[in-house]
Amino acid sequence: DPANESGFDNSGETLAMTPALLNKYLAAARHVDDHLVLNHQGISFAPHPVVTDTDRDKYCVQRIVAFYDKQPTDLADYLKTAWEFDSRNVLGRSDVSLSGLAKRNGVSPSYMERFYKLLAGSKKTDGPENGPLFALRKRWRAMPVAVSREQTGPTKELQALAGWIRDEREKWEIPELTIVAKVVQTGSQSMVLMKNRTLASNRTKGKLPPNPNKDPQIERLRRSVAEFCSVIPDAFYVSERGRMHLKKKDRNKGRLLSAGFHLMTGFFRDDQPLYSLVLDEAGRKELDRLWSELDFVTRVPHRQFRDFVFFERAESPRFMKNEEFDFARSEDKDLTSVEKMKRLAEVYVRVAKSRNASPLVLTEIQRYFSGMSARIRRVENERQEAESRQLESVLRLASRAYRRSLESFEREDLLQFYRVQRDKHGLAHEEAIRDLVVAVLMSPQFSYQTMEAAPGTSTTALTGHELASRLSYFLWSSLPDRQLLELASGGSLGRPDVLRGEIKRMLLDQRSDALGIEFLGQWLGVRQFEQFNAVDRKKFPGFTPGVRRAMHQEPSRYFSHMLRTNRSILELIEGRHTFVNKDLARHYGIPWPGKDVRGNADGWVEVKDATSFGRGGLLPMGAFLTTNSSGLRTSPVRRGYWVVHRLLGEHIPPPPPKVPDLPADEADLGELTLREVLAKHRKSELCAKCHSRFDSFGLAFEGYGPVARRRTVDGGGRRVDVRAEFPGGRVGVGLEGLRQELVTQRRKQFVENVVRRLFVYALGRRLMLSDRSAIEGAILALERGEFRSQLLVEKIVLSRQFLQKRDREFKPNR
Known part of the structure; x- marks a missing residue:
């Protein structure tokens, strides 16, 4: 974007919406639109494009996995909390509760209660010596105790016990179900899902030793195993799977939340131990929402069923290869309709029966079709019901983008745009919503800070929303937040005391x-x-x-x-x-x-x-020194010009034409130093007129090389000289000498330049003669207020220039 004469690109005087720039805005709006997610409650935006099915899968899956990963499931943390609770008197926390300690340590209070009960049960309930409870409690009772308040816990021993618990739990793990199906493929979705459900149902169960003769000792062992496994699951959740129809040793991994199908899309939820043992009510609702949105956003049940049909027709033994299945193909638009799914289920079951499928396989086939149909219907109904909420969500986005409440005609225009996309152009709901979002982002109401001039010849106060926009773009370079907009709507934002409070709040904000x-x-x-x-x-x-x-x-x-x-x-x-x-x-x-x-x-x-x-x-600072170097050498000219022009605000005319360039590398200066070359250059009266104003400021930086590192010799091996004779004959040495010159001799000039520049940036325009009194008032306030930076911001925001706008027929006072 072009900048104004003060160097800022937020000025309406220099900005223009050219056709080329309009195309860039459109491309940017479409890029944002690529991140749009339609969910149950409205719309949101993903951190990456979500245009393809793969993109949407990635977005939804990664959110669930991220939720899983942040849950407190490390047993070592629970052991440490239990140790601190047992040692609470020695540690000086006698009044702490187990639940309170769990919250403080970031573990689940509900699971902590169950886990501690498992650890600290009475010896009467330990069970036989060969049982897991006896072994666990024996190790726990042998744990070193606290002897001082400062003790943090026997970390090594606690970690070792956590490892032992994991190993012990593995000993009692129920063996995996082996899929045996002769009629359908072992990799068929119905068979894989049966295996997944069986594994999931066994997470908090153990492999109990058989006891046909009701032996009391074996019965005690069974109770010990059952209690141990009910609290210590074999997994709190499963976040990735390989191909589940293969043996465990042959599976690949890395497919996050995958159901474990071969060449088919599908996800499977297996997190009941986490859900029931660890999460609180809010966590359960959040996890349910994430899984529900996975189906909703990705439409994975539809895709999973299409893949099922393709797989069953294409992969050996090709269960659906016969003519009676020709009515159902994966590419059919109506494949997931109620009628076609019902018909396919009936034919599939009939063929399976004719091929002597076992009762178990028939049951799983029927379960599969009924379950898939229910999921697909649920997603379709939810998506249909969400359309009105999503449309309202875009209207709320428009209100945020325009930084004010929508006028009734604006709301109707946006709704009409959506209806035209649906009815006239035949777009689906999601496509129409996406076009509507682009329309909002391309609206001048979003791209421009519009301040409508009132009729009259004087000035008028900004409206609350205009002031909120001007303030937020000044301090945040972004939209007003909810608090600013509420103050604007309530009519109190223009009050000086409210503005002062908002300035402090906004400056403390990271934005x-x-x-x-x-x-x-x-x-x-x-x-x-x-x-x-x-x-x-x-x-x-x-x-x-x-x-x-x-x-x-x-x-x-x-x-x-x-x-x-x-x-x-x-x-x-x-x-x-x-x-x-x-x-x-x-x-x-x-x-x-x-x-x-x-x-x-x-x-x-x-x-x-x-x-x-x-x-x-x-x-x-390195950015200034490096920018104002010449690649292979320093540039006292450019560094000095930067100080005088940028920091102090002096206007320096451009150099005359055909000024010879200095050598690009200090090593090529010959016998002369850069200081001496510049002195020779200044002997020309034409050059000296300007160079005498800024060269000395740059020479004070000679102790810093081309990339801002400190140095004592230049690139040619000559010792650097950091003395500088400033305009007026004052001499300074290096950085400290330059500081003293600026603070003692140029302070007023520096302060005035800062004030003028910040006024220009805040107002988004060049300064006018009528601004002089506000600038002088701000400078005077700074001098009286120890030059505090927030005071300068406050003086600008409370100025007439910031709070008011000129009327349509404005006439300046003469």
């Missing part, structure tokens, strides 16, 4: 990072630094993509921290701290980790005293 990325990045010319490719990677191998990415983030993180903590804007140039991650710390020569760093969850740390490493504030 305010966008202000650092967009405003600071565009102001200082590093918004696109992550795509910067002017560095010779062979000469500077340390400038890796990770370092470049970190350099790109460093300024915006610094700026966002300044705003959130309400620090002085002067810290942009005089700050003593910075933020680095491991890549950037290594590049800068900062120890990782070091005594002066405090860590964040995302791998970034604050270096409190960065000056000892030649860092602190914006000036020595």
Whole structure:
């Protein structure tokens, strides 16, 4: 997007919707639309495209697997909680309950109760010595006890016991059912599903020793095994399967939630132990919803049945190869209709009987057809019932996109668009919904911040929703959230006290990072630094993509921290701290980790005293120094120009034509240093006029190489000189000398430039003469308020320029 004269691309004066740009918007809208998911309650968006069946399967399956993976099923965690409960008096927690301790440790309270009862049962119920209960409790009672408050538990012993429990449970596992079917294939869906159901039903059962003679000792062992296995399932859930008709040793794995069919689509739910033992009511509802949405979103029952028909006709022994099955083919549009499925079931059962299928096989065949028909009918009914909710959901999306309530005519226009797509163009519901979403995203009401001018010749206050949009795009570069919109609808957003509260709330929100990325990045010319490719990677191998990415983030993180903590804007140039991650710390020569760093969850740390490493504030940040180098050498000219033009806001005219270029590499300068070459260049009166204004600021950075690493010699092996004689004759040395020059001699100029630039960005237009009083008022408030950054934001937001708009026939006061 083109930028305005201040360098910002959010200006209506320079932005235009060209045909080429319109096509890009349309492509972007369709890309978003590819992520659209239609569910029971309306619409949502997936993190990846969900256009194909495979895409939808991936989306739904990964959500279920992610749910499974985050559940507390590690027995070691329950053992540790039980140990802490038994040791609660020694650990100083005598009043803690088992349930409370389970919640604190992140394990299931309900399962903890059952598991602890299994561990700590009385000796009378231990069972025989060869039973699992006796062995488990014997090991538990031998566990080391706590002897001090500081003790964290015998981790090694607890892990070993958890391993023993798993091994012991495996000893009592019921053997897998072997599919024996001569009439139908062992890989037929009905047979595989029978095997899956049998395995699932045995998760909390054990292989009980036979006791035909009712021997009391064997009976006690059976009770021991049954109780042990009822609490310790052979699996809490199954998240992947191989081809289930094969022997266990021959199966491949890795097909998440697969039913285990061969060459057929299908999923099978096997999580009853997790569901009944571990999850609370909310967790059960969530898991039920995820599995229900799997069928709903993917239409997998329909696809599974089509694959069944194809498989039965194509794969040996081709049960459906005879002519009597010719009415049902996998490609038939009506294959999953009630009538055709009923007819196919009747023919299939009749043929199976004629081929002497066993009663068990016949029962499973009938169960399969009735079950598949019920699933397909349920999905069809649910999808039909959800259509109106999905349409309403798109209308709510439109309201969010337009950042206000829809007008009645807008709502009707969108509904009419949907009806035309269905009735006139013959689109299915999902296709029409997708087109409607694209229409919303292509609407000018979404793409533009529209502020309708009122009739009159003066100014009018913004409406609540206009103000909410302007504020959210200023601080977040995004849509207003619900709270902003509610305040706008209620008419209170324009009150100064409410606005002050919203400013503080919004700056504390993570979305305010966008202000650092967009405003600071565009102001200082590093918004696109992550795509910067002017560095010779062979000469500077340390400038890796990770370092470049970190350099790109460093300024915006610094700026966002300044705003959130309400620090002085002067810290942009005089700050003593910075933020680095491991890549950037290594590049800068900062120890990782070091005594002066405090860590964040995302791998970034604050270096409190960065000056000892030649860092602190914006000036020595890698993004600025690297951008303003010349590939193989530093560029005092470009670095100095950046300080004077970007930071201080001075206008420097472009250089005259045919100015000779300096050597690209410092090694090619010959006997002269870069400083001496520039001094020679300034002897020309034409050149000196501008260079005398900024060269010295760049020379102060000579202690930093082309990719911002500190150095003492240049690329030609000559010792660098970081002295600088600033305009006016003042002399400074290196970064600290430059800081002092800016803070003591150029502070007013710097502050005014920051204020002017932020006003331009916030208003989305160039400054006018009528803005001068607001700018001067903001500068005065900053001087009185220790230059606090949030104060500047507040002065801008509460200004007449931000809160009002010009009337249609506006006439300035003369």
